[in-house]
Amino acid sequence: MNGIRHCLMIETENLTKVYFNNSHPSVQAVKDVSLKIGQGEIVLISGPNGSGKTTLLSMLGCLLNPHAGTIRICGRDVTALSQKELTEFRLRNIGFIFQNFRLLDSLTVMENVELPLVLAGIRRPVSRDRAAAALEELKMSHRANFYPNVLSGGEKQRVAIARALVNDPAVILADEPTGSLDSNSGQATVQLLREASRKRGKTVIIVSHDERIRHFADRIISMEDGRVKKEERP
Amino acid sequence: MIPVARRMIWREKARFFITAGGLGLTTMLMLFLLGVYEAVKRGSTSYMRESRADIWACESNSTNLLRSSSFMPASLGTEFQKADGVRSTSGILRILATTKIKGKPVTLFLFGFDPREPLGKPPRIIKGRAEISPGELIVDRAFATKFKLIPGDSIEIHGRSFRIAAVGEGMNAVVTQFVFTTLEDAQKLLGFPNVVSFHLLSLNPGATAETVIRDLKKSHPTLSFFTKKEFIRNNLDEMETGVLPIFWTIALLGGIIGAALIALMLYGSVLEKREDYALLKAIGARSRFLLFVILKQSLIGSIAGFMIGIALDAVLSPVLLKLVPGLSVVMTLRAVIVVFAAVLLIAGLGSWAPVRKLSRIFPMEVFR
Numbered sequence: 112m113n114g115i116r117h118c119l120m121i122e123t124e125n126l127t128k129v130y131f132n133n134s135h136p137s138v139q140a141v142k143d144v145s146l147k148i149g150q151g152e153i154v155l156i157s158g159p160n161g162s163g164k165t166t167l168l169s170m171l172g173c174l175l176n177p178h179a180g181t182i183r184i185c186g187r188d189v190t191a192l193s194q195k196e197l198t199e200f201r202l203r204n205i206g207f208i209f210q211n212f213r214l215l216d217s218l219t220v221m222e223n224v225e226l227p228l229v230l231a232g233i234r235r236p237v238s239r240d241r242a243a244a245a246l247e248e249l250k251m252s253h254r255a256n257f258y259p260n261v262l263s264g265g266e267k268q269r270v271a272i273a274r275a276l277v278n279d280p281a282v283i284l285a286d287e288p289t290g291s292l293d294s295n296s297g298q299a300t301v302q303l304l305r306e307a308s309r310k311r312g313k314t315v316i317i318v319s320h321d322e323r324i325r326h327f328a329d330r331i332i333s334m335e336d337g338r339v340k341k342e343e344r345p
Numbered sequence: 346m347i348p349v350a351r352r353m354i355w356r357e358k359a360r361f362f363i364t365a366g367g368l369g370l371t372t373m374l375m376l377f378l379l380g381v382y383e384a385v386k387r388g389s390t391s392y393m394r395e396s397r398a399d400i401w402a403c404e405s406n407s408t409n410l411l412r413s414s415s416f417m418p419a420s421l422g423t424e425f426q427k428a429d430g431v432r433s434t435s436g437i438l439r440i441l442a443t444t445k446i447k448g449k450p451v452t453l454f455l456f457g458f459d460p461r462e463p464l465g466k467p468p469r470i471i472k473g474r475a476e477i478s479p480g481e482l483i484v485d486r487a488f489a490t491k492f493k494l495i496p497g498d499s500i501e502i503h504g505r506s507f508r509i510a511a512v513g514e515g516m517n518a519v520v521t522q523f524v525f526t527t528l529e530d531a532q533k534l535l536g537f538p539n540v541v542s543f544h545l546l547s548l549n550p551g552a553t554a555e556t557v558i559r560d561l562k563k564s565h566p567t568l569s570f571f572t573k574k575e576f577i578r579n580n581l582d583e584m585e586t587g588v589l590p591i592f593w594t595i596a597l598l599g600g601i602i603g604a605a606l607i608a609l610m611l612y613g614s615v616l617e618k619r620e621d622y623a624l625l626k627a628i629g630a631r632s633r634f635l636l637f638v639i640l641k642q643s644l645i646g647s648i649a650g651f652m653i654g655i656a657l658d659a660v661l662s663p664v665l666l667k668l669v670p671g672l673s674v675v676m677t678l679r680a681v682i683v684v685f686a687a688v689l690l691i692a693g694l695g696s697w698a699p700v701r702k703l704s705r706i707f708p709m710e711v712f713r
Contacts, residue, residue, distance in 0.1 A: 165712050174627055174709040195631070201708075202629025213624045213711060217352035229347050230629050274628075286712055 121148040121171060121282065121314060126180035128166050128337075140166040142337040143180070148330075150281070151312040153305060155324055158334035164318040165286060167334070171316060172205055172284045173197045185281055202231055206275030206313075208304075210287035212267040214259040220270050221246065221255040227278040245273040249303065265296030272303050276313075283307060285317045289324065301327045350641030353621075357614065364610040365649040368691070371603035372654020375596045375684045377662060380674035382592050384517070387675055389584050391515035392456075392523060393577050395468040398435075398545035399554045401576040405567050409579040410439065411518070412587070415542045417568070419528075422544050428561055430552025435464035436541030438531040444502045446492045453502065454521045457531020457541075464545040467525045472496055473511025479527050481510035488522035490670035503534050517673050518584075600687055603650070607643050607695025614642070615699045619706055626708035635703055639696050647692035651685060 128141040141163040148154050156164050169175035170182060173189050181190050185204060192200060206227075207213075214223045224245055228238035246252045249269045259267055268288065275283055285304060289297030305327050307313045317324060325331060326345050333341040354361050389411060393401075402425065407415035422434040438457040443450065458465030460476050467475065467483050473496040477483060484494060489512045494500070498509050507526065516523035532538045548557060554572040561570050571579065615622060625635060662674050 169709045169712060172627070174707075174711070198626070198629055198631055201627065207627055207711070209624075209711065213620065215349075215352075215621055215624070217356040218347060218349065222347045222352075225347060226349075226625075227628050230625075230631070230634065235346075 121146065121316075122183040123171070124181050126167070126170060126177050126182065128163075128170060128175065129178050140337050141170070141177070144337075144339055145180075146332070146339070148314055148316065150314055151308055153308050153315045153317070153327060153329045155328035155331045156316065156318045156334060157320065157325075157331060158340070162334040163337035164334055166337075168284055168286055168316065168318045171282075172207060173201050202227065203278065204281050206278065206280040206283045208268070208271050208275050208283065208285035208288045210290035212259070212264075212271045212291070214267055214270055214274075216259055219256050219258055220251065220262070223259065223270055224273045224277050227274060231278060242273070242277055245277040246270075249273045263296070264292050265299060268292060268296065268300045269303070272300065272307070276307055276311075279311075281314060283313050283315045285315065285319075287319050287321075288317060289319065289321045294323075297321065297323065349625075350638045351645060353614065353618065353638070354642045354645050360610055360613065361646060361649075364606050364646050365653055367606040368603045368647060368650025368688070369653025369657055371599045371606070371691075372651050372684055372688060373657040373661065374599045375687060376654060376658045376676070376680060377665070377674065378592050378596050378599075379680035379683060380658075380662065380676050381672065382588065383675040383677055383680060384673035385584065385588060386581060388515065388673060389518035390577050390580050391468050393573065393580060395515060396464060396466075396545060396573075397547050398464050399548045399573055400546040400558060400561075401571045401573070402544040402546060402561070402565075403542065403569050403571075405569050407569060408571075409576070409583045410543070411580050412583050415439075416537075416540050417542075417544070419539045419541045421565075421568075422541075424564075425544055425546055425561065428557060428564070430548050430557040430560075432547045432549045433462065433464060434547075435459050435462035435545045436528060437465040437543050437545060438528055438535065438540060439542040440531055440535050442502050442534060444500060446494075446500055449492075451492075452521065453524045454518070455502070455531060455534070456523055456525045457528040457534075458525060459528050464547055465528075467513045467523070468515035470511045470513045473509075475511060475513075477510045477525070477527060479530050480505075480507055481526065482507045483511040483513050483525040484509055485516035485522040485524070486512050486514050487517040487671050487673060488524065505530075505534070517671070522671070596687075600691055603647075603688070603691040604694040607646055607691060608698045610646060611639060611642055611696060611699035612702060615639070615702045615706075620711060620713060622703055622706050623708055623710035623713075626706065627711040632704075636700060639699050639703060640692070643692040643696040643699075644689075647688045647695070651688045654684070654688075655681070 123144055123146045126141055126144040130138045130140055144167060156167060158164050170177050177190060181188055189200060221242055225238050225242035228241055246255055249272060251266065251269050251273060254262060254266060288300050292300060301324050304315050308315045328345060331343050331345060332339055404415035404417050407413040419436045422436050425431055425434045440455050442453045442455045444453060471486060494509055496509050496511060499506050532540060548554060558570040666672055666674060
């Protein structure tokens with residue numbers, strides 16, 4: 112896996128996803144999407160509800176298999192990988208950020224951030240040191256031993272970003288990262304993602320309706336009815 | 346390692362304690378049943394174990410003291426006495442006698458023995474004397490407690506009054522208690538003098554039971570002879586055939602209830618934390634890791650239940666024994682180990698449905 116890290120791009124070709132209802136195709140959520148995304152690039156995927164943004168993001172995050180087409184991440188065709196290999200690939204190469212933060216309430220802030228490292232087999236105290244460093248970078252050290260339920264939305268999202276970055280993945284996927292945040296926290300979150308991209312060379316793909324994000328992105332991909340309707344640079 | 350399983354289970358304390366409490370009751374039930382079983386086992390064989398008889402002789406086709414009938418001439422004892430290696434013999438007569446004690450119908454497992462001969466004496470006397478005279482009885486402590494009897498009290502059996510001369514221990518087979526009287530009185534109650542059920546033989550030093558039995562079988566081919574060990578085993582087998590399936594059935598039902606409780610707790614937890622599990626899958630948790638999270642939660646709940654069960658058993662058993670005097674419980678390390686193994690099995694079985702549910706959670710659900 113290490114050999115394919117810090118690669119140049121994500122590339123999809125004719126990516127198609129169909130959802131079935133009782134074995135009958137009901138919705139073609141993504142249709143023939145071909146994209147090329149470079150390393151360190153921030154891409155915003157926008158579009159109305161039901162346009163296929165989240166389905167596309169799920170496939171780029173190796174959470175969902177396409178019915179047709181290929182996805183190459185870091186030069187590797189992930190559509191050819193088994194479920195076990197995909198799990199391993201996600202663990203080492205992809206960081207996730209969600210609208211509802213998705214922190215585990217039963218774990219402390221420190222443990223939430225440490226979790227991907229533990230899953231990757233990194234033992235304490237190394238995992239703890241790295242999680243502490245990630246929290247320090249995101250100015251959340253003072254909350255390390257708190258449980259997520261006492262944090263504000265903005266703080267939760269910072270923790271989620273720390274968790275996404277702690278394993279040093281090549282790609283960060285963010286689903287509506289500002290959706291549950293007030294204006295300032297949202298701005299700060301996007302700024303943090305931008306820093307991750309600029310300073311660390313992470314490829315950041317954001318799915319969002321939030322118009323304020325547009326000028327942070329290097330590229331905006333607009334989707335409609337499962338297809339890429341327009342690609343533009345802000 | 347982050348204690349994900351422990352934290353998840355601890356997050357829902359009420360559910361955890363209800364489950365562990367339920368499993369504790371299951372554990373207590375299993376421990377109690379095994380304790381009663383052990384007590385029945387010991388109580389029904391302690392007379393044989395503590396007897397000095399090396400050989401038990403009985404009618405052919407009769408194999409045990411508990412559930413087979415044997416009648417043979419008392420005079421055979423004199424013949425056995427003459428056999429090589431035999432030191433002494435004593436006949437005992439076992440009869441079932443029905444009576445009423447303080448208005449309650451009671452069936453007695455009555456043994457007639459020769460008070461002058463130690464071979465047939467009851468195991469342990471705790472009150473009174475073993476050297477009883479005609480018209481006297483020795484009863485078990487549980488029996489005495491159950492009917493509030495003390496030495497000096499009288500019981501009427503088949504129209505004859507018997508005075509309790511002593512109270513003993515080791516004669517409580519739970520389902521029934523052994524009562525001892527003189528051989529002469531037992532024969533009178535049966536209506537056949539000079540009849541015994543078993544002849545008990547003790548051997549001279551150096552004589553082996555197997556050799557003596559071989560010789561006795563040659564001279565008495567229509568009778569059965571058993572070494573002490575064989576006879577105890579026969580009685581245990583007989584008792585296990587009758588009682589054990591009932592105990593195991595109840596214990597099995599308890600185990601199923603325990604597994605259902607664990608399954609319910611974890612299944613509910615998996616459903617409620619569906620998105621957490623989806624997140625774990627999304628960020629790269631391997632199937633084995635998630636399986637261990639479920640199994641650990643199941644183990645934590647089961648072991649907590651086991652500990653609660655041990656505590657409940659320690660507290661409630663004496664109370665139950667007071668409430669039901671005829672009952673007897675013997676706790677052994679083996680029983681604790683068996684129940685612990687059962688609890689581990691319950692943990693495994695209880696995880697099956699939650700693990701299946703978990704396998705049907707897709708990482709993409711994290712976007713819900």
